[in-house]
Amino acid sequence: MRxxxxxxxxxxxxxLDELFCATVKGKLLGTQPWPxxxxxxxxxxxxIEGWYNSRRLHSSLGYRCLAEYKAxxxx
Numbered sequence: 001m002r003x004x005x006x007x008x009x010x011x012x013x014x015x016l017d018e019l020f021c022a023t024v025k026g027k028l029l030g031t032q033p034w035p036x037x038x039x040x041x042x043x044x045x046x047x048i049e050g051w052y053n054s055r056r057l058h059s060s061l062g063y064r065c066l067a068e069y070k071a072x073x074x075x
Contacts, residue, residue: 023052 028047034040054067061069 024048 024044024047028043029040034043055065057063057065058069064072
């Protein structure tokens with residue numbers, strides 16, 4: 001992550017961070033109660049590495065997941 005640049009209070013400075021946090025909260029953390037912080041932390045890590053970074057479709061990659069894009073790009 002990089003420090004936001006520009007005038008303080010600009011809503012688009014943190015738009016990507018806000019979108020990411022909303023996705024994690026909506027698809028993972030808000031789906032069930034978490035008995036302790038360690039389990040929630042492990043679940044967030046697994047969510048990011050197991051779905052968000054690897055299987056989520058990216059509009060900038062032609063609505064392909066990152067793994068598919070990398071495989072096609074390397075070939």
